[in-house]
Amino acid sequence: MSVDATPALDAGPDPEQQTALRRSGRYLATHPHWVLVFVLIVLILITGMIEPNYLSVSGLRNSALFAAPIGILAAGQTILMLTAGIDLSIAMIATGAAYFAANQSPNGPVLAIVGALVVGIVAGALNGVGVGVFQVNPLIMTLAMSGILLGLFTEWAQTIFAGSTRMNDFIRTLGGGSFFGGRIPWAVVVWATLSLLVVYLLRRSGFGRNLYALGDNTVASRLSGVRSWQVLLAAYTIAGVFGAIAGILLGGRVGAVDLQLAGVFLLPSVAAAVIGGTSIFGGVGTYTGTILGALILAVLNSMLNFLGVGTAVQQMLYGSIIIGLSWLYTRIAATQ
């Protein structure tokens, strides 16, 4: 380090490098989506180099199929993270919804799907009442809910749900099937439809506006007349419904249900939102970013599978991504 060359600057190991880092950080902060698109394309190409067959309709289709449930779960997380909340029970809700769908499968797809959605609505609304009305910390509320649901479903798996492990054919097609010559998975169509709805809700509705306001300044929002408990109740219920839809798709893709069905998707659902630039502290984020986050995770998953890396290491990686990016975004926010 030459002190003489840079007399104006008194700190920092290498000022030039530091400003370059800061400039790229600022670019990432103002144009996050382009960075994510770039990362996604690079990951796809790298995966293609590892396994050339990946760059085909079926290879990319598999990634999209994997991304759909993550993206739908992450939609719930994004909505809640905007309010500075989170849903740690969303994977358990998904599993429970899948159980209900399987249980009702002999009675036809309509009852199966409605049954699953009811699970999501009830569990989500309970979370919403806890957080919105009784002001329980979201982490505590949803962690406890997750535990309660796990106990409940473990009990019911032996009794009410005994034998209800097989999904209705319609749901199997919805979760794992494709159309247009096997190119486009139905699950992706479901995800795309929900995506349009969520993007619209966040950008154009009063509800979306209130989510951002609540996450940024709860007190100001309340004083301005935002009915915070109603907004939170709605947000957690929507997250529960998204959990249920993801559960239906996952159950349909796997074809059978067990208690571990959706558990591994909890961490990726948070990771997708964090990668997409949604702040855990609330008030900042878009669903477009989360969609890109989910796609990145799906490609990463394919890559790791080709490399023969197991689920355990993948979970470690997701955890590390969350920690690393949270740190990075905090740094960026601090320099602004």
Added chain:
Amino acid sequence: MTEPILRCEGVSKHFGAVQALYKVDFEVASGEVMALVGDNGAGKSTLIKGIAGIYPFDEGQILFDGSRVRIHSPRDTAALGIEIVYQDLALADNLDVVANMFLGRERVANGVVLDEASMESSARETLDSLAVTTLRSVRQTVAGLSGGQRQSVAVAKAVMWNSKVVILDEPTAALGVAQTRQVLDLVRRLADRGLAVVIISHNLHDIFEVADRITVLRLGQRVAVFRREETTQQEVVHAITAGTLNVVPGMQKDEGYA
């Protein structure tokens, strides 16, 4: 002075053993700037929060436009046409000026979709009518505004709703000289438009510049009401620090035991 639009009669509030307000009368009339002064802990904020519906009063009554009203939540206050501009301004930094002005009362077209165009034009109209000209764009986020601009936005937000009473909590506390000037001019314009304005401040200089009357609180009681042109800063300072109390703290309890 005309009939007051807002009048509190004998309002009291205690937090546990602490008597924050004791049988306080307070009033403000349309077209008038009423200053509310007092030392720290005199009960200014408690009085405002009672009117705001954040901490409802234990006893006493609130008269609005001559009739008794009950206020239990901030929404009740807003419904009456009373708007409060809080010291920390109660703005969401991540939203733009228009979004903040309509926060909690968003206008929607066909049920769900935000009617941005109509909200933007209303916001701009209100800001123009208050001669707030320093904003570069009503679409910039509040995070990028100066203290004076934020104050202007908060005030514009308060008057946009055809409010009849606007209460400003320390509006000039964090501002520089020029920005203070802007805000005080704004306060005067509000009163000239026929609104009743209550301004809380520690700065007597600001108050003597803008207020018509001055209510002094001391230790939770009202000790004096002055007309600005009939009083001096010394007299007000004396009331703030040594105004005669109707009930000496401690006495009340002793009487109860006797």
